[in-house]
Amino acid sequence: MTKSSEENRLSQKVFLLNNVIRDKTISDNGILVYCYLRAIQRTDMNYYPISVDIMDYFFRHTFDIESRDKKKYVDGLNDLEEHGLIHKINEKKYNFEYDLEPIYFDPTKTNKENNLWFTVVYTDELTTIMQIDDKKSNVSKAKLIRYFVNVVSTFRHGKSWTFVLSDGKETDGVIGFSSIEVLSNISNISKDTVLAYNKILEENKILYIYRANDLLLIDNEISGITNTYGRYKYKKFIIDEGEDHKKEYGYCQSVESIKHKTAKTSKRKSLGVKYFNLVSGNKMYDKETIIEIYKYAVEFNKRHENDGYCENDLKDIYFFDQFPFITEDCLKNKDKAKRPFPIEEKSNDDIWGEADPLENDFSIEEIIDMPGMNETKHNIE
Template sequence: MDIFLNKDIVKNLDLSNYDIATYVAIRSIYHSTKKEFYISTEMLAYELYGCDIPERAIVQIKTSIVRLAEFGLYDIVQPLNKKSGSYVVKDKSLYFDTNEEGVYFTVISSDEVRKIMTLDSKKNKAALLRFFINVVGTFNRKHKINTDTGTKTNFVGFVSQSYIGSLSDINDGVAVDYFKILEDAKVLYVYRHNQAIKNNDGKLKSITNHYGRFEDRAYIEQFAWEYEENILGSNTKKANTKRALMAKYNFIVSDPEKNISRYTDDELVQIYKYVVSRNEKQQEIGLTDIRDLSVLENISCVQSYIALQESDVNNTDTTTDIDNMLDAMFDDEVGTTEEM
């Protein structure tokens, strides 16, 4: 389930990490049609943790329910049980119109919340959740890529760790730690560029990393490769063409019945030719990362291509531009392994 969060609230550093976590829990059960509704400490804790609720979380959430009322998100209409933290509340500023100009919001999922809040880590989970929300909030909505299934937007960010850390009021070192924890948990994915560009003064500067959700890692890599092409030119474009072909191969073999139909005959032959040549180069230098060709070899257009190569009718030269391009790529980079 998607949870819509007002950025003005999330970025307010007067609110504690548990205030923000409690806000997330309230927004996960919130319905705009109900101006008055019931909340309790246990209810909100369940939204964050599931059934395995830490005892200290109950205390923190109970305090944050009152703090968020004082902050002006809602009015407490009736305390049902102050001791346990059960209240009837009335909405004041929980609601916001996502279509209204000047209203900025971030969307996370309930699964992401639960995964972060139940991580096996000694770090403050509420702080990690706030950090994650701020990372997602820096995704650039204007940038997009064309994929095999359509256009992908709002999936990648590339601001500095210092800036992201400042949103959560943490220093660079803590931001690095939080990124690593969320990467290891496969919540976030970071593409780290190993290229550098020259500033206007001629000094080398590393390219800012690109990051996003782990589930979007293939799209993040594609965006990062295209970004490198735009600023570094043809040599990078050649390497990225190799990566794209291998990414398509991986996509096909992950679910052949579903994914083969997404490509034209020419694209399927190009993918096959690349993997064949790559396998040959791997064998020549004694590497064992040989990719299975059986799925590709069962595709009719690939079978026709193989038959044409084997027949060599009238010694006709069947070499194409793509053949020459692939040969040049293989000569440039031998013995490398490409992954999605």
């Protein structure tokens, strides 16, 4: 394979359903094969000839495949069939025909009504991961693929998270802030494996992570903000966004500053409870409080617009139409509002970081989640 042929290879989008890539009952090989099948699937075709050799060539761009690796692809196909996601029509050794109709979906018709949330990755990202040198990173490529697509699934979408690229085009799905605990859970791997996989994906310039080395101590427990994740090509956006939030929520030795941050979080939680009581008819509040609840609801919806995690929990803004004092003037603020950012109280998974991921090998968040000296977690999943 020549360098020029690799450079001329066009990358294409691959649309993956979140409820598939996050299904812990599907094997890592199953997720790997699912990525391939979604990459080749078209709208006007349901039966597909599937060759294990061609599948491996798609990922590694070589026909040099060992028998043990062929079995992994076959196991992945069988797993997807056991889950009812594909149906075998015919087979001969390592060649098959499958009906792929069950995994087809139209990305333009996915929304909160049908609950079909999806993630977009690119074929060159998948092939880059599969072609990582085993001598440098001897890990399961299927697990690494699974982890990567799940990290991308946490990237924020919507108007509030749209960025303008150098060519003038706009795009969302650029940045994510999930904690190590969340990434560990949705990817079905341990926290120390998350740390190892992050390092590999950074070294191969697939992900960029704005790491933390700052610390917040509240009520004698560690609390803070998550690292910032994104594709390496969006490094500038990740750094800018990370620095902005670090300035607002980062470490400060001032006790009063820490108390202020805690108070802001407590106030949001309090308004959330009051919103529930108000719309449920459990309690009525005075005019000023209702206005505060309304502002909280509007802010919440803007923050989570088109966010698959909270789409079903968006606040009912129309409920406030019954109050004549609720007008657009209620939302006016002399100070420019800063983009809200999730802070988890009393958590050891949410800390911010420095800009260069390789100069500072681990963030406070990652160090906290590392095994202690007396632990023997030597096996990377």
